[in-house]
Amino acid sequence: MQPLDIRRIRPGDVLQKGLYTRHGIKLLGAGARVSEGLLRALREMPASDLFFADSIEELQRARMLSPAKGVEVGQRTNRDLVTVGGFVVAEEGDEIDPLHSQVFDLGAYTGLGERETARARAQRIKLADRIVSEHERKWAELALRIPSGVSPIRLADQDEPGWGDEAWVCRVRAEGTERFRDVLTRVVAGVATEVDEANAIIDDLMERVQRCPSQFPQLAVLGLRTHDDLAEHAYTTAVLSIAIACRLRWTHEEARIAGLTGLLCDVGMGLIPQELRTTDRPLNDAEINRIWRHPAMSVVLLDGMRDLPEIVRFAAYQHHERENGTGYPNYRKGARITDFAKVASVADAYCAGTLPRTERKPRRPYDALAELIMLGAQGMYDRRIIRALAEAVGLYPIGSFVRLSSGDVAQVMGVRAGTLDRPQVRVVQPISGGGLLGQVIDLSRLAPGDLSIIQATEGPGSGYSARVA
Structure with a gap:
């Protein structure tokens, strides 16, 4: 020393x-x-x-x-x-x-010795901002827009055999979450970490989306999720970021980068105490500043991840910016926000919108999507990205409960491209004489007059709340 x-x-x-x-x-x-x-x-x-x-x-x-x-x-x-x-x-x-x-x-x-003074802390924060500024010089050379349809990722026309039931989905998500928890712990600790570890998680997801594109979003929304688990939230955000990128018809590599961005974009939140992340009380100025600084801290933390593409740091820094300039940390508007950040922001918002909170039960996926569509119409989110999310999860999103014209209650399990209002459903509460508990029905293969969705509804024992917070 x-x-x-x-x-x-x-x-x-x-x-x-x-x-x-x-x-x-x-x-x-x-x-x-x-x-x-x-x-x-x-x-x-x-x-x-x-x-x-x-x-x-x-x-x-x-x-x-x-x-x-x-x-x-x-x-x-x-x-x-x-x-x-x-x-x-x-x-x-x-x-x-x-x-x-x-x-x-x-x-x-x-x-x-003596505690760090307020002046020393302010100088340290200023140095962290300077580190971000050094990255911004590199970011200025990166393309913001990703063209759609140029060598798009190849997806199976029909889901291949091998996708499991809800218990299997929850198990796969839990395993992926634990793999990332180890990575997140070391990143937040400031321990040098190889990007290959995060890439391995993303490559597993890429293989799954290519084989079973319509059921793939189940990994983000099906089954109960844990309140304020940063590792699980990162994993589900990665799943939806990949699903959105596929619907935008990005290339295989661009979809991978979207998934990696979703996985890593909020590592800076690991420096924020849980009580601030989850509190319902108004935050004071110092607490708000800690929250607003976490994108910059994500950049600093990700400096310790070797061989990470620079675009991921850029998108992590920007993913709380909004189309209309109301986001943070720099109030950037849509034309100055990278598409990777836009995808991560929508995926992050949808995952957060369907997550149980201490003050309420989990909202129905249908209500969470409806709110995002409304916010997109108001100019907060890029409507292209919202549309791609809807194409990935369906107008009646995967995980939603719906009432069919037969009177049966079913859960949405998958959605095919071009048939957003006629997803694959599983009967969970048969009411009609012909209803069979557990029967899987692909509504896209039936005429609307034979069977259709009447409305979104509450699932049996689901705990979903219809109100929109």
């Missing part, structure tokens, strides 16, 4: 070691190239508080930090807690949530 001598740093220098504050917070990683802007930001910080080190353990051995022992879910911190990779995941007074507990299992540290 050695103190920073700012006089010896020149623009263009590549750091051989990571740059840390005395509180264990990593400002720049080994291999970072120092630009004029980064150098200016560093000069504003007290040089006596900055050190080069191979790892945070060096600062511990220098008695600047102490390992934090016994970090448990539910306890409140009395000081900022820093991860083994040098990120502040829990600020003083935060309540430890399950994700943070898993992150701190890899290592947790707290400073031994």
